[in-house]
Amino acid sequence: MAGTKHLNLNWTKKPSQACRSSVEATGRCYKMDIYMTREATAAAISELTELLGERLSTGSSIREMHGRDEAYSDPALPDAVAFPTSTEEVSKIVKICAGRAVPIVPFGIGTSLEGHVIPIHGGISVDMSRINKVLEINDSDLDAVVQPGVTRTQLNEELRATGLMFTVDPGADATLGGMAATRASGTNTVRYGTMRENVLALEVVLPDGTIIETGSRARKSSAGYDLTHLFVGSEGTLGIITKLTVRLFGQPESILSATCAFETVDDAVNSVIMAIQIGLPMARIELLDEVQMKGMNKFNPDLGLPEKPHLFLEFHGSETGVKEQVELFEGICEEFSVSGFQWATKAEDRNRLWTARHNAYYAGKSLRSGAEGLVTDCCVPISALSECIARTKELIAASGLIAPIVGHVGDGNFHLLILIDPKNPVDLKAGKDLASKINKLALSFGGTVTGEHGVGIGKKQYMLEEHGAAYALMGVIKRAIDPTNTLNPGKIVEVN
């Protein structure tokens, strides 16, 4: 930490006396609210410019692009944005910043939904989008080795000719590094798993710049602590992911998509629960409530589906296997007031259906012009899903707000898009109150406040309630791995 010893203590924010004394004595600061001096940041930027040349930007438009994500959160600007092109450069950037306690915020493509990439303490945003090659496709082993800036559609494009596919599909065309960092999932998860199940190995730059590899391409291992899973979902707070080995699946011989409408959300959900319970290996089971369907029709004029609660479905398998699944599922739905299936067998019809589903966020927003969306992300045990959604609908009605529901209900995961006018404080408060009530409801059912979006800034307030005494252990781990609290400070866990 020699670099910090000569700091001119010219604070960017006013520190507490205890913090100031500690920093003056040690040249290091563990407090969350005070990170760096202007001089330290300037020195880091100067050294980073030497390393990266024009790939270190302090321009205001670039900084603004790296000061927000897709959700409604207050933006905050980084002091500079770095665009490394290799793992070694990432390691050097980390060493330059960590030595001066200048925060580092890894950035993929900015589609996070809880403020993960917002540099709330300033510092350097490290944009990984130029480290974006597919390095290996191992068709014999059903895996691929990719750089973190590769997006999910880019990977699937490169896989097209191989007969293989990468399955995790959040709504946005996110980077795989970002998806691993937030433990993302999507519409296929009920069959193929989340990033938790689909990341086999990682290369990571630690907070001191050390480059490590976790896991291996072997399908299983009992060789010590599961570091791969520790970094998956750590949101850039423990290390920066610079390479991923991800699992691939064979493209199914037969794919059949469908939509079906129900009289009530409850009936739709109960059909799903029964399908899961009998072990139907469905590839996708998505719920869209009647409010969301109104938005879908508005946003996709050629969709033309009845404005009733819907399931969007997909079946994968051999031809006979798919046929068998469809028959079983139709049989289930008949017990629950289904009002007819619309089948999409052709690839173009399927693509139109799932593109519409992936744009559900924007479709929902179209229900109130100029509105921003507060998104919830609860996930509960399947057995609690029906009651949890019913009580959620009551809470929405009581709030007076518009809040369409979309859910990966096969996983017990559902989202509300609470539409608010962010300039109207009454509206904003009502939206936040509703989100809070729904989050606490999910916890009361033994669930989680975030099934797939992550904690970031937005969900941090619920972590103690969700994890209890285990939350302190997360702080212990963060402090041990990142003692100077350099990496994405203020996300997931506060370290004081």
Next chain:
Amino acid sequence: MAGTKHLNLNWTKKPSQACRSSVEATGRCYKMDIYMTREATAAAISELTELLGERLSTGSSIREMHGRDEAYSDPALPDAVAFPTSTEEVSKIVKICAGRAVPIVPFGIGTSLEGHVIPIHGGISVDMSRINKVLEINDSDLDAVVQPGVTRTQLNEELRATGLMFTVDPGADATLGGMAATRASGTNTVRYGTMRENVLALEVVLPDGTIIETGSRARKSSAGYDLTHLFVGSEGTLGIITKLTVRLFGQPESILSATCAFETVDDAVNSVIMAIQIGLPMARIELLDEVQMKGMNKFNPDLGLPEKPHLFLEFHGSETGVKEQVELFEGICEEFSVSGFQWATKAEDRNRLWTARHNAYYAGKSLRSGAEGLVTDCCVPISALSECIARTKELIAASGLIAPIVGHVGDGNFHLLILIDPKNPVDLKAGKDLASKINKLALSFGGTVTGEHGVGIGKKQYMLEEHGAAYALMGVIKRAIDPTNTLNPGKIVEVN
């Protein structure tokens, strides 16, 4: 740490001067080779006796039973064995011992294969076998909540009437706590996953006695660091598992088991590789080489199978699904010199087959009377499996030893049972040399030295080579969570 301040430094082993000085100054010791004073141990035993009465034993036969596991490792006795009956008692035991830096070694049923449960630094063996109730079976959510002393057959017995099953099946009837601690797997893993995929949530007693809960019964979550996966496979070095939520699957409508013989191991392995690559959802694909088959016939006189390389197979699914899988697999095998299938459709025939497979360890041992077995546990990417096994067979031939091969080849995992006379030092050295060569071979193929048995003492020597710089991070995590190195010291990672 007040309890350690008054220690009479009456060492059980001679400490280094540096270590002695550190302990004298602080009352605490971080060195691996010196843990406690006799007085500290005696005081802990006295306090534990007050807590547990007769459930704290210092009798020599009980201590001997807790001083070894099923593998060939030097035994070491605990100073006492505790038999708690609740999480709260486990927490109290940990507090009593941690305050005095007396080691604690969690013990399930003693079937580990790398010396995990051997108290190499003495201390208290905490036998979890009396905390053994199935607490909940949630058939709607396909999960069960169990205590750590429940064994896999006990759980399946209790599940029988529900139509559900717990799938992870190591050879021994291990406890679920032990299986989670070693990240165990078994013959079904190719279809249903290891303990990594099958543990959803845990209750854990931390090294300071705090009781935490990790994860939830929701199917997925992005709520912070993945503590569940950190404890799964941590071999009792970070915490003691006191409750587990495990995943269940529906019992398949149709099950078909079979054996088939091949002219060469290579042909058998290549059939498996092709089946995996086309995505056949087989439930079990086990390889037994011609040497192992000789042992199988000897140990199971009514098995009567040809002494050629075999696959033991199982197909799960609907009736039509199983039929489809079987046809596809038969088609594959015909390309690889298969010499006929023997089908077992009846439950009793299937059970006989899989009981024989689960007893493969003992069958292998029967090939050399009085022999002990050194077991290897390599796992490599599927694409490397054929070459890795071929080169393994060459190494066995060169060693002059008998070493049957059994493998969960659908996962790329295979075991050698290297038969040695442990009293013959030449034999022992030859066995250890062979194991070492095979482990290094697996690493050279990008694999792991342990697919499912864990590190314990036996595999520690390979960890630096396998993990590189990441191994140091395991030490950072161990030190942070267990700063006094109380929990199962000397396993997985040395902390000096």
